[in-house]
Amino acid sequence: MTLHRKRGTGRNGRRIGLWTAGAALLALAAAGCGSSSGSSGSGPITIGVSVSLSGDFSGDGLATKQGYETWAAYQNAHGGILGRQIKLDILSDGSSPTQVATNYQKLITVDHVDFVLGPYSTLLTKPSSVIANRYSKVMLEGIGGGPSVFERGLKNVFDVSASAKYQLITFAKWLAAAHKPEAVAYATMTDPFLQPMLDGARSYLTSKGFTTATYKVYPVETTDFTPIASAIAASQAPVVVLGSMPPDGYAFIQDFIQDKYSPQILIEASGPDQGADFVKAVGSTNTGGIMVPNTWYPGETFYQNSAMVAEYLKLFGSTSGVNNDANNISADVAEAFSAGQVLQQAVDHVGSTDNSKLEAYLHSGASFNSVQGPVKFLADGENGAATPFVFQWQQGALQDVLPLGIGKTVPIMASKPAWGANG
Amino acid sequence: MLVLQAIIEGILIGGFYALMAGGLTLVFGVMDIVNFAQGILVVLGAYLSYALFTHLSLDPFLSLLITLPGMFLIGVAVYWSMIRPIKRDRVIMSLLVMFAVGTIIEGILDLIFTSNLVQIHTSYVNSSVKVGSLVFADIYLYAFAMAVVLLAGVYYLLYRTRFGRSLRASMQNPTAARLVGINTDWVSAFTLGIGVALAAAGGMVFGLTNSFDAASSYDLISRVLAIVIFGGFGSLTGALLASVIMLSIEDVVAVVWSPTWSQTMFYVVLVLVLLARPQGLLGRKAVRAQ
Numbered sequence: 001m002t003l004h005r006k007r008g009t010g011r012n013g014r015r016i017g018l019w020t021a022g023a024a025l026l027a028l029a030a031a032g033c034g035s036s037s038g039s040s041g042s043g044p045i046t047i048g049v050s051v052s053l054s055g056d057f058s059g060d061g062l063a064t065k066q067g068y069e070t071w072a073a074y075q076n077a078h079g080g081i082l083g084r085q086i087k088l089d090i091l092s093d094g095s096s097p098t099q100v101a102t103n104y105q106k107l108i109t110v111d112h113v114d115f116v117l118g119p120y121s122t123l124l125t126k127p128s129s130v131i132a133n134r135y136s137k138v139m140l141e142g143i144g145g146g147p148s149v150f151e152r153g154l155k156n157v158f159d160v161s162a163s164a165k166y167q168l169i170t171f172a173k174w175l176a177a178a179h180k181p182e183a184v185a186y187a188t189m190t191d192p193f194l195q196p197m198l199d200g201a202r203s204y205l206t207s208k209g210f211t212t213a214t215y216k217v218y219p220v221e222t223t224d225f226t227p228i229a230s231a232i233a234a235s236q237a238p239v240v241v242l243g244s245m246p247p248d249g250y251a252f253i254q255d256f257i258q259d260k261y262s263p264q265i266l267i268e269a270s271g272p273d274q275g276a277d278f279v280k281a282v283g284s285t286n287t288g289g290i291m292v293p294n295t296w297y298p299g300e301t302f303y304q305n306s307a308m309v310a311e312y313l314k315l316f317g318s319t320s321g322v323n324n325d326a327n328n329i330s331a332d333v334a335e336a337f338s339a340g341q342v343l344q345q346a347v348d349h350v351g352s353t354d355n356s357k358l359e360a361y362l363h364s365g366a367s368f369n370s371v372q373g374p375v376k377f378l379a380d381g382e383n384g385a386a387t388p389f390v391f392q393w394q395q396g397a398l399q400d401v402l403p404l405g406i407g408k409t410v411p412i413m414a415s416k417p418a419w420g421a422n423g
Numbered sequence: 424m425l426v427l428q429a430i431i432e433g434i435l436i437g438g439f440y441a442l443m444a445g446g447l448t449l450v451f452g453v454m455d456i457v458n459f460a461q462g463i464l465v466v467l468g469a470y471l472s473y474a475l476f477t478h479l480s481l482d483p484f485l486s487l488l489i490t491l492p493g494m495f496l497i498g499v500a501v502y503w504s505m506i507r508p509i510k511r512d513r514v515i516m517s518l519l520v521m522f523a524v525g526t527i528i529e530g531i532l533d534l535i536f537t538s539n540l541v542q543i544h545t546s547y548v549n550s551s552v553k554v555g556s557l558v559f560a561d562i563y564l565y566a567f568a569m570a571v572v573l574l575a576g577v578y579y580l581l582y583r584t585r586f587g588r589s590l591r592a593s594m595q596n597p598t599a600a601r602l603v604g605i606n607t608d609w610v611s612a613f614t615l616g617i618g619v620a621l622a623a624a625g626g627m628v629f630g631l632t633n634s635f636d637a638a639s640s641y642d643l644i645s646r647v648l649a650i651v652i653f654g655g656f657g658s659l660t661g662a663l664l665a666s667v668i669m670l671s672i673e674d675v676v677a678v679v680w681s682p683t684w685s686q687t688m689f690y691v692v693l694v695l696v697l698l699a700r701p702q703g704l705l706g707r708k709a710v711r712a713q
Binding site for chain 1: 542544550633674
């Protein structure tokens with residue numbers, strides 16, 4: 001199963017300079033245009049989105065775009081919004097924070113879209129939500145849940161997914177309930193999404209008496225993980241929690257195997273969710289027992305999920321590398337789709353394209369449904385109703401194991417088998 | 424013990440970084456060009472080994488018999504088709520040409536392999552050997568041995584052959600070299616070929632030890648450039664020494680303090696060395712004296 005890669009930073013900084021000149025020109029052009037009240041009341045509802053079709057986030061950016069397109073196609077076949085068809089206005093930002101701001105400026109002030117939905121990643125959501133706020137536009141998003149998005153007091157940004165600090169909370173609660181306090185080794189990339197995710201789990205576990213065997217934070221540019229892995233191996237901690245992206249997630253496992261160190265419990269923020277790529281990278285006999293958190297999986301039974309999967313496979317099943325296998329659909333698709341779902345429900349309830357009324361309604365404590373489960377916004381725009389899932393590799397397949405009582409979980413493997421034993 | 428292990432791992436991993444940096448420094452020494460495409464050429468080497476392993480089940484080390492000559496020819500072709508025709512401002516224009524070459528290669532790799540991460544997963548990438556309480560991954564031992572052999576080969580080529588004399592003459596004084604009958608165009612073409620071939624070898628090991636995509640080149644080029652500056656532009660020995668020192672410093676700092684500061688500490692050392700020796704550890708002055 002291919003789940004998410006929800007990174008906040010990346011190597012895109014090196015490309016920023018290349019975009020700066022073009023961004024400045026576009027911003028100047030946009031500044032010359034006045035604001036607008038949106039499209040006419042009888043034509044299609046226009047929704048502006050910036051996605052990363054090149055650069056570091058290109059893989060996830062494409063999945064995000066497909067998620068929005070899947071939602072628009074599905075919703076158009078079911079009455080659109082306010083009885084009007086949905087028309088997406090999609091721009092590419094090259095994974096650049098400068099370009100993404102320029103894009104939203106253009107979408108709002110030049111293209112005069114009715115609504116905007118969020119881009120991919122915390123890194124890009126931060127500048128784009130500021131632009132949306134400047135023009136009093138609501139920004140619903142599903143893939144920018146780092147705390148820094150919500151710490152600036154903006155009232156217009158709403159995340160329909162579980163935010164970063166709660167992503168590992170389901171795992172942490174299970175560990176505290178099922179195990180006596182023991183030593184935990186932590187390592188995380190310096191990332192506005194991953195580090196808060198790890199710190200959220202660490203904070204909870206520490207409050208329950210778990211000790212920190214080692215805590216390593218590494219920069220995004222790191223390519224040699226052997227010393228960090230060696231330090232964790234030397235600690236002999238029975239539990240390892242990693243705030244990783246796929247490359248480092250794979251490298252840590254390889255290094256642990258080389259160090260002949262097999263923790264009883266290993267959870268990675270990202271990496272084990274990459275399906276066949278993960279298996280190829282670490283070897284099919286080494287996956288057993290490894291866990292990963294996420295907010296969605298293809299087989300869950302939340303609102304419109306099966307319809308979304310069917311629509312996605314109809315649109316992209318044979319062309320996007322998923323080979324018509326629902327298990328290969330990225331969670332980015334569901335996260336983007338969820339943002340669209342909440343927008344549709346809220347706008348239909350408000351009965352107009354007025355963004356200020358929409359913002360007030362989203363802050364009213366109303367509940368919404370999405371393919372990721374219930375949505376109810378806290379005052380800062382985070383989804384207070386989200387319950388992240390935990391998945392575990394068992395017998396060569398990624399299984400939903402937590403939380404108990406939601407969806408179709410299988411019994412969790414309490415201790416990871418030795419490397420090479422699969423399990 | 425953890426510190427000792429970090430130092431030895433730094434030395435081992437520094438070996439294959441020296442391959443990547445060696446190609447860069449060699450090209451600069453002869454052609455005065457900073458090859459900004461070196462990072463993506465390393466990744467190209469990794470992808471070639473990956474493709475041969477995946478489709479022909481060819482062991483990555485054996486695949487060097489194909490990728491080294493192949494990448495050598497790519498280097499020669501790039502020189503002959505893109506750099507040699509430049510008649511004015513060759514040094515500056517070459518920077519742009521190599522940047523363009525890198526961008527084109529990145530685009531092609533993205534097109535062929537997509538942006539999904541891949542890794543070469545052979546039977547021996549996870550195996551290791553235990554010496555007392557120290558554990559060393561087999562792949563790093565193999566890679567270090569290969570790096571020593573290849574760099575020794577290049578060293579032999581430079582200092583024990585007629586071509587090497589021509590190359591060193593071109594490094595020291597290109598005009599005088601041309602006056603005594605050395606075809607500096609061919610020397611430059613072969614040098615770029617060797618530099619690119621070394622990138623293939625480094626890339627093969629990178630692909631065995633890291634998952635990668637085309638964008639991985641951006642992390643590589645910054646590190647490799649730092650190594651070349653530290654070792655001294657144009658010095659092969661300097662590149663090897665700098666690689667080993669850089670990786671050891673980073674690994675030790677990561678173990679005893681924090682990975683966040685490991686690269687910073689290396690750059691602190693780099694600045695201190697450059698203050699004392701602006702040409703780097705074994706920079707051009709030292710090379711020309713050899």
